[in-house]
Amino acid sequence: MTETNLRLLKDIDEPGLHTIDVYERRGGYSALRRAVTELEPDEVLEQISEAELLGRGGAAFAMGMKAGFVPKGDTDNYMLVNADESEPGAFKDRVLMQKTPHLLIEGCLIAARAIDAVQAIIYIRGEYEHQADILERAVAEAYERGYVGKDILGTGWDLEFVVHRGAGAYIAGEEMALLDSLEGKRAHPRMKPPYPANVGGGVYQGPTLVNNVETLCNVPYIINFGVEEYRKLGTEQSTGTKVVSVSGNVRRPGNYEVPMGVTCREIIYGLAGGPPEGREVKCFLPGGSSSPALTGDEGLDLRFDFETLEAAGSMLGSGSVIVVDDSQPLVPFALRLAEFYRHESCGKCVPCREGTNWTVKMLERIDSGEATPMDFELLAQVQTNIIGNCLCLLGDSMAMAVGSMLEKFRDEFERHAEEARARNEAALVEQSAPELAAAPSIGPM
Amino acid sequence: MADRDGHPNGSVRAEHPLVADRLVGLDRQVASTKPSVAAGWDLPADPDKGPSVVPQLADVDVPPELQDEIEYRMSLYPDPRSAVMPALKTAQRHHGYLPPLAILQVAAVMKVTPAYLSSIASFYDMFNEEPLGRHYIYVCTSVSCHLVNAKRVYDAIVEAAEKLGLEDTDVRAFECLGACDMQPMASVDGRYVGPLDPSDAPELVLALREGRVPLPGRGLDDPDHMPAGAGDPPPQEEAP
Numbered sequence: 001m002t003e004t005n006l007r008l009l010k011d012i013d014e015p016g017l018h019t020i021d022v023y024e025r026r027g028g029y030s031a032l033r034r035a036v037t038e039l040e041p042d043e044v045l046e047q048i049s050e051a052e053l054l055g056r057g058g059a060a061f062a063m064g065m066k067a068g069f070v071p072k073g074d075t076d077n078y079m080l081v082n083a084d085e086s087e088p089g090a091f092k093d094r095v096l097m098q099k100t101p102h103l104l105i106e107g108c109l110i111a112a113r114a115i116d117a118v119q120a121i122i123y124i125r126g127e128y129e130h131q132a133d134i135l136e137r138a139v140a141e142a143y144e145r146g147y148v149g150k151d152i153l154g155t156g157w158d159l160e161f162v163v164h165r166g167a168g169a170y171i172a173g174e175e176m177a178l179l180d181s182l183e184g185k186r187a188h189p190r191m192k193p194p195y196p197a198n199v200g201g202g203v204y205q206g207p208t209l210v211n212n213v214e215t216l217c218n219v220p221y222i223i224n225f226g227v228e229e230y231r232k233l234g235t236e237q238s239t240g241t242k243v244v245s246v247s248g249n250v251r252r253p254g255n256y257e258v259p260m261g262v263t264c265r266e267i268i269y270g271l272a273g274g275p276p277e278g279r280e281v282k283c284f285l286p287g288g289s290s291s292p293a294l295t296g297d298e299g300l301d302l303r304f305d306f307e308t309l310e311a312a313g314s315m316l317g318s319g320s321v322i323v324v325d326d327s328q329p330l331v332p333f334a335l336r337l338a339e340f341y342r343h344e345s346c347g348k349c350v351p352c353r354e355g356t357n358w359t360v361k362m363l364e365r366i367d368s369g370e371a372t373p374m375d376f377e378l379l380a381q382v383q384t385n386i387i388g389n390c391l392c393l394l395g396d397s398m399a400m401a402v403g404s405m406l407e408k409f410r411d412e413f414e415r416h417a418e419e420a421r422a423r424n425e426a427a428l429v430e431q432s433a434p435e436l437a438a439a440p441s442i443g444p445m
Numbered sequence: 446m447a448d449r450d451g452h453p454n455g456s457v458r459a460e461h462p463l464v465a466d467r468l469v470g471l472d473r474q475v476a477s478t479k480p481s482v483a484a485g486w487d488l489p490a491d492p493d494k495g496p497s498v499v500p501q502l503a504d505v506d507v508p509p510e511l512q513d514e515i516e517y518r519m520s521l522y523p524d525p526r527s528a529v530m531p532a533l534k535t536a537q538r539h540h541g542y543l544p545p546l547a548i549l550q551v552a553a554v555m556k557v558t559p560a561y562l563s564s565i566a567s568f569y570d571m572f573n574e575e576p577l578g579r580h581y582i583y584v585c586t587s588v589s590c591h592l593v594n595a596k597r598v599y600d601a602i603v604e605a606a607e608k609l610g611l612e613d614t615d616v617r618a619f620e621c622l623g624a625c626d627m628q629p630m631a632s633v634d635g636r637y638v639g640p641l642d643p644s645d646a647p648e649l650v651l652a653l654r655e656g657r658v659p660l661p662g663r664g665l666d667d668p669d670h671m672p673a674g675a676g677d678p679p680p681q682e683e684a685p
């Protein structure tokens with residue numbers, strides 16, 4: 001991508017960008033100054049709304065609308081940053097926090113201003129110890145310079161800021177579970193409504209605006225350069241740029257910032273170098289491990305934006321592209337993916353707790369050649385029965401990914417099971433009657 | 446994602462008379478942790494009821510530095526209970542893991558039941574109720590790393606750890622650590638290293654055993670490590 005298309009990652013390789021001096025020298029905190037001293041909170045909100053910034057955490061909900069639901073006046077409002085990034089394949093928030101923590105803090109402060117918050121909290125996943133250290137230092141610097149704390153920039157606005165470290169639970173990234181986790185409980189999703197933005201629905205029962213790291217990192221740009229400039233990149237519905245994490249079978253895995261609407265081919269081949277020599281893209285998950293797979297043929301020429309991928313039966317989600325090349329057997333891949341969700345299911349809702357477990361068991365049977373023909377139907381059915389039947393989307397995420405692979409590569413799943421069965425048989429014969437090993441099959445065990 | 450109609454009007458500030466009412470008798474618990482609907486159904490423990498007791502600080506021997514740190518953590522949040530995870534982490538660092546004594550100490554300082562803390566410690570992956578070691582190597586074997594043979598890296602590290610007698614270290618296959626740009630990778634006490642090859646295993650283990658930084662220059666934020674978004678191609682191998 002050309003330099004001019006970079007917004008979030010513009011200065012990313014600048015040495016010392018994580019310090020406030022370098023960040024300020026690069027124009028940092030000018031947006032906050034403007035938002036706090038020149039604009040009214042409602043005007044800030046209006047700009048975010050008009051930019052139609054969609055949430056980058058997975059659900060693509062309009063940030064301005066969500067912030068607009070937060071009541072102002074007699075409630076203690078909270079700004080909660082979702083930095084629990086734990087979805088397999090996602091690593092964009094990590095880079096942002098590690099390289100440009102002040103951009104996140106500035107975006108978070110502007111959003112906090114728009115909802116008149118009294119407290120900002122960054123909930124960062126426990127494994128990001130290094131990034132949490134960097135953020136903590138950055139927050140302390142921001143306190144020192146008067147961007148956080150009492151009477152911010154002389155306006156009389158008070159805001160406290162804390163970095164909260166998780167302890168290893170993917171489910172804590174789900175926004176309702178995030179609230180419970182932050183309150184010191186097990187990360188179990190809550191029933192909605194009330195939603196976090198409602199009175200009684202958020203953390204400590206105060207209205208809470210929950211946003212993803214990358215979403216908030218877009219905010220200073222909007223305030224600095226205006227809505228029109230912001231919308232110059234991206235599509236009509238998916239405005240701005242997206243930091244895409246590309247991983248799996250590509251030559252240059254990494255984070256790339258692209259305008260929304262470039263083709264998937266440009267991302268996978270142009271930026272990430274495509275699969276290794278002589279390999280083709282068998283399929284890819286365009287929105288992290290939670291998104292339905294697209295085959296290379298159907299997906300590569302699609303535009304990478306929320307509306308196009310949704311229309312194609314998948315989703316942009318968190319924007320993490322996992323590429324699978326044609327040397328990879330899909331059954332072990334799907335199994336690994338399902339194991340993740342089984343491990344991370346919090347166990348509150350039955351369809352997810354049992355469904356992820358049975359999915360793993362059935363995939364194991366397929367992988368090891370013990371599957372019966374009925375298992376394929378059952379596997380597909382279990383996926384359908386999870387979707388829409390739980391408090392949160394953790395189970396759905398697995399069901400969509402595994403379900404799509406099974407549907408699109410049913411032949412391969414069946415062949416895989418058949419080949420494994422044949423291997424088992426041969427081994428059995430070899431073991432029990434070596435003299436018969438060369439003879440034809442003796443049937444299933 | 447919010448309800449357009451909102452919630453019945455009302456303030457949740459602690460001064461509110463309705464809220465103040467509920468505060469009576471609830472030690473250390475601010476109104477906000479108390480749900481307005483179906484009162485108490487998701488409260489893990491009510492210290493005033495049931496056989497579970499909150500240990501008294503006077504009865505438990507808590508090292509002063511541990512107590513200070515936990516109290517400091519509690520002071521950072523609007524509701525001190527938010528400090529449960531940070532407090533358990535502090536205790537885990539202190540003891541190396543979370544034995545019943547550690548749980549008891551945190552419970553006494555935070556004024557919650559030990560059972561409640563155990564429920565938290567057993568839920569989150571990074572808390573160990575067994576002594577697994579003061580150091581850790583989490584090898585990512587999740588979806589993306591799986592595609593580039595992470596299992597072989599993990600096996601090699603386990604083998605090297607056994608052969609070289611690495612002690613006091615929790616070697617685990619871990620889910621995605623959020624660093625697929627250096628796939629396959631591992632987190633060594635929070636320092637991310639990668640891309641890894643099975644042949645790196647002995648050196649990684651030796652360094653950890655001898656207290657050196659493992660694989661210098663290959664850590665995520667090492668000065669000469671790859672810049673964001675421009676990683677070198679990882680060693681790719683054919684799948685079997």
Ligand SMILES: Cc1cc2nc3c(=O)[nH]c(=O)nc-3n(C[C@H](O)[C@H](O)[C@H](O)COP(=O)(O)O)c2cc1C
Pocket residue numbers: 054055056057058059060061063082083084085086087170171172173174175176210211212213215216392393394
């Ligand atoms: C199982 C599950 C895990 C999630 N994990 C994360 C996460 O780690 N980080 C994140 O920003 N959003 C995550 N989300 C999405 C959040 O629920 C929520 O939509 C998001 O934080 C809202 O922020 P945004 O509007 O800025 O995107 C997850 C959702 C689910 C269902």
